[in-house]
Amino acid sequence: MLEIKNLHASVDGKEILKGINLTVNAGEVHSIMGPNGSGKSTLAQVLAGRDTYEVTEGSVTYKGQDLLDMEPDVRACEGVFLAFQYPVEIPGVSTSYFLKAALNSIRKHRGETELDAFDFLAYVKEKAKLVDIDETLLQRAINEGFSGGEKKRNEIFQMAVLAPSLAILDETDSGLDIDALKIVSGGVNAMRGPDRAMIVITHYQRLLDHIVPDFVHVLRDGRIVKSGGKDLALHLEEHGYAEIDVQSASVVTSS
Amino acid sequence: MTEATMVNVKGNKSSFAARFDRITKGGSDSGPSWLMPARQAAFARFTELGIPTTRDEEWRFTNVKRLGELVFDPNGAAPSTMSNDQLTPFDLDLPGGIKLVFVNGCFDASLSTVPALSTGVTVLPLVEAMATQGSLVEPHLTGCSPFEDEPFASLNTALMQDGAFVHVAKGTAIETPIELLFVSSSGGSPSAAYPRVLIVADQSSQLTVIESHVGVGDGVYFTNSVTDIVAGENAIVDHYKVTRETDDAIHIGAVRLHQLRSSNVSSHAVTIGGGLVRHNINTIMDGEGCTCNLNGLYSVDGMQQVDNHLVVDHAKPHCDSREYFKGVLDGHGKGIFSGRIIVREDAQKTDGKQTNMSLLLSDHAQVECKPQLEIFADDVKCTHGATIGQISEEALFYLRARGLSAEAARSLLVYAFARDGLAQIRVEPLRDQLSKLILAKLPHGDVLRETV
Numbered sequence: 257m258l259e260i261k262n263l264h265a266s267v268d269g270k271e272i273l274k275g276i277n278l279t280v281n282a283g284e285v286h287s288i289m290g291p292n293g294s295g296k297s298t299l300a301q302v303l304a305g306r307d308t309y310e311v312t313e314g315s316v317t318y319k320g321q322d323l324l325d326m327e328p329d330v331r332a333c334e335g336v337f338l339a340f341q342y343p344v345e346i347p348g349v350s351t352s353y354f355l356k357a358a359l360n361s362i363r364k365h366r367g368e369t370e371l372d373a374f375d376f377l378a379y380v381k382e383k384a385k386l387v388d389i390d391e392t393l394l395q396r397a398i399n400e401g402f403s404g405g406e407k408k409r410n411e412i413f414q415m416a417v418l419a420p421s422l423a424i425l426d427e428t429d430s431g432l433d434i435d436a437l438k439i440v441s442g443g444v445n446a447m448r449g450p451d452r453a454m455i456v457i458t459h460y461q462r463l464l465d466h467i468v469p470d471f472v473h474v475l476r477d478g479r480i481v482k483s484g485g486k487d488l489a490l491h492l493e494e495h496g497y498a499e500i501d502v503q504s505a506s507v508v509t510s511s
Numbered sequence: 512m513t514e515a516t517m518v519n520v521k522g523n524k525s526s527f528a529a530r531f532d533r534i535t536k537g538g539s540d541s542g543p544s545w546l547m548p549a550r551q552a553a554f555a556r557f558t559e560l561g562i563p564t565t566r567d568e569e570w571r572f573t574n575v576k577r578l579g580e581l582v583f584d585p586n587g588a589a590p591s592t593m594s595n596d597q598l599t600p601f602d603l604d605l606p607g608g609i610k611l612v613f614v615n616g617c618f619d620a621s622l623s624t625v626p627a628l629s630t631g632v633t634v635l636p637l638v639e640a641m642a643t644q645g646s647l648v649e650p651h652l653t654g655c656s657p658f659e660d661e662p663f664a665s666l667n668t669a670l671m672q673d674g675a676f677v678h679v680a681k682g683t684a685i686e687t688p689i690e691l692l693f694v695s696s697s698g699g700s701p702s703a704a705y706p707r708v709l710i711v712a713d714q715s716s717q718l719t720v721i722e723s724h725v726g727v728g729d730g731v732y733f734t735n736s737v738t739d740i741v742a743g744e745n746a747i748v749d750h751y752k753v754t755r756e757t758d759d760a761i762h763i764g765a766v767r768l769h770q771l772r773s774s775n776v777s778s779h780a781v782t783i784g785g786g787l788v789r790h791n792i793n794t795i796m797d798g799e800g801c802t803c804n805l806n807g808l809y810s811v812d813g814m815q816q817v818d819n820h821l822v823v824d825h826a827k828p829h830c831d832s833r834e835y836f837k838g839v840l841d842g843h844g845k846g847i848f849s850g851r852i853i854v855r856e857d858a859q860k861t862d863g864k865q866t867n868m869s870l871l872l873s874d875h876a877q878v879e880c881k882p883q884l885e886i887f888a889d890d891v892k893c894t895h896g897a898t899i900g901q902i903s904e905e906a907l908f909y910l911r912a913r914g915l916s917a918e919a920a921r922s923l924l925v926y927a928f929a930r931d932g933l934a935q936i937r938v939e940p941l942r943d944q945l946s947k948l949i950l951a952k953l954p955h956g957d958v959l960r961e962t963v
Contacts, residue, residue, distance in 0.1 A: 332912055337912075338912050340912075344903075349923055349924070357919065
């Protein structure tokens with residue numbers, strides 16, 4: 257589904273991603289971990305099409321197409337979804353109106369009929385249950401005055417509504433209490449399926465107790481320095497990133 | 512008044528003076544005889560003040576020099592040939608159907624609908640009111656208004672012909688909004704209209720007036736309006752002024768609120784169209800416990816210019832004023848907000864708040880914002896805030912990352928900003944109608960209309 261080859265990206269001339277290689281197949285859940293400033297969020301934003309990052313080298317192929325050549329909205333229409341680390345507050349635009357516009361834009365792109373207000377409402381109510389989101393929240397302006405937990409739940413709720421093929425979750429667990437974490441990961445797990453791939457970016461191993469990944473990658477200074485199964489996360493939790501540093505340093509010197 | 516002073520009007524040697532001359536020589540245009548001294552005093556005042564230049568502080572950002580160069584027909588506007596079909600685009604779909612229509616400043620009975628009104632409510636064309644309700648109307652039209660240092664208000668008093676008179680008697684409340692539609696039909700040589708609206712709300716009365724100024728045709732025209740609102744003790748007045756003039760129009764209008772004790776007045780200025788639009792909005796809170804809400808939304812593009820010029824005078828203690836103006840500026844559009852709050856020595860416990868927010872959509876659009884607080888009392892709360900911003904790239908990306916096209920996302924953000932400026936409109940059909948008009952100006956607005 258997704259093939260990232262030697263991806264380099266920089267912001268204001270400063271290189272952040274320094275050659276990422278990653279292959280994600282349909283049905284897989286990949287977790288990307290790493291310390292602050294390692295480039296996790298940059299990777300997520302680059303995949304979603306944020307133009308503040310300049311891709312200087314490498315390629316990203318998504319479903320056989322050049323992802324980097326697509327506008328952010330085309331990526332969304334093609335099934336890429338980013339759950340933002342910091343969801344943006346947009347005063348004056350109600351969540352449900354905006355989601356209807358987004359969903360219909362995607363449906364139109366796929367050649368499907370657009371949903372009318374009635375069908376949309378029924379569809380949304382069903383999805384709202386998935387993340388236990390209060391329906392009154394949907395009438396409010398997007399993320400405005402939402403608590404941290406509400407914002408993150410709103411992201412997963414949007415993911416459920418838009419039903420992407422590739423979901424990138426950027427620290428969706430950060431700052432969540434255990435109840436909210438269970439709700440959010442429950443929503444994510446419900447969406448796992450053979451046709452959908454997920455990249456779960458997290459700072460904390462805790463999330464991976466709830467969303468069990470197929471693969472774990474460690475991102476360090478703009479490169480994936482270690483990959484492994486779900487046990488790698490436990491190992492990291494215990495030993496920290498220092499050990500990886502030593503290993504990666506030796507990788508760098510030996511190469 | 513002599514011929515000599517008339518020709519000395521700064522920058523304009525003939526048009527206004529010639530029209531004034533025609534009116535003072537009598538005929539059907541001159542109105543009642545009691546009005547003549549007021550007209551003469553006002554014209555003298557206009558002559559003295561002249562057409563302002565940008566050297567005048569109050570007109571620093573708005574150049575009206577062109578007014579002095581235009582030649583208007585001294586005979587006034589030609590009679591209306593307007594049909595109902597031509598007015599369809601301006602239909603506000605309001606319930607109740609009290610609607611006075613004026614074409615080029617004069618009442619057109621065939622286009623108006625005035626059902627039987629309940630006792631205590633008077634809605635009349637001004638010409639008729641001056642003839643039949645002279646004692647009620649006269650003091651307000653001829654009284655030495657505290658606002659008359661404004662040249663265009665004086666010009667209106669000197670040259671006014673028709674307009675509307677709305678009166679609600681003590682203790683009477685009318686729920687149905689009263690609609691006043693002023694249409695300018697332009698083409699050929701420049702035309703000018705001087706509509707005058709007088710709204711008198713007696714003690715403990717309540718009413719809603721929606722005043723629209725619109726234009727059809729492609730000629731240059733000038734609308735110089737004055738709306739006087741006298742809110743008696745404990746009266747509640749909800750006033751709306753919707754400006755949808757053409758790109759060739761110059762609109763200079765005054766809205767003057769005179770508030771007595773415990774009155775609650777709101778006046779909304781929504782400006783969607785017009786080449787050059789200036790609103791002079793003044794209020795005097797001349798009694799304790801008044802509340803005044805002045806709201807505005809303006810949307811300009813192309814070469815349009817909208818200037819909202821507010822003066823809020825807290826003359827007595829315990830009065831609250833709120834000013835909330837928002838502007839969306841695209842193209843080479845220019846928006847000006849000038850808000851002065853005066854708190855007189857006596858006016859303790861004043862609570863005044865002024866907010867002006869502008870959204871710039873193009874590199875060529877311009878905003879000038881001039882807040883002024885003049886406070887002579889010591890126990891008051893007065894704040895002002897102004898923001899000038901652009902579309903947030905973060906918000907834009909968030910919407911696009913959900914599948915909205917760049918244009919639709921942008922339109923949605925502009926619309927959300929603008930709609931907030933309409934939020935305080937209490938007449939729901941009006942709010943809906945104005946929302947649609949704002950949407951219609953935006954790319955992909957039709958798509959959003961279904962969504963929103």
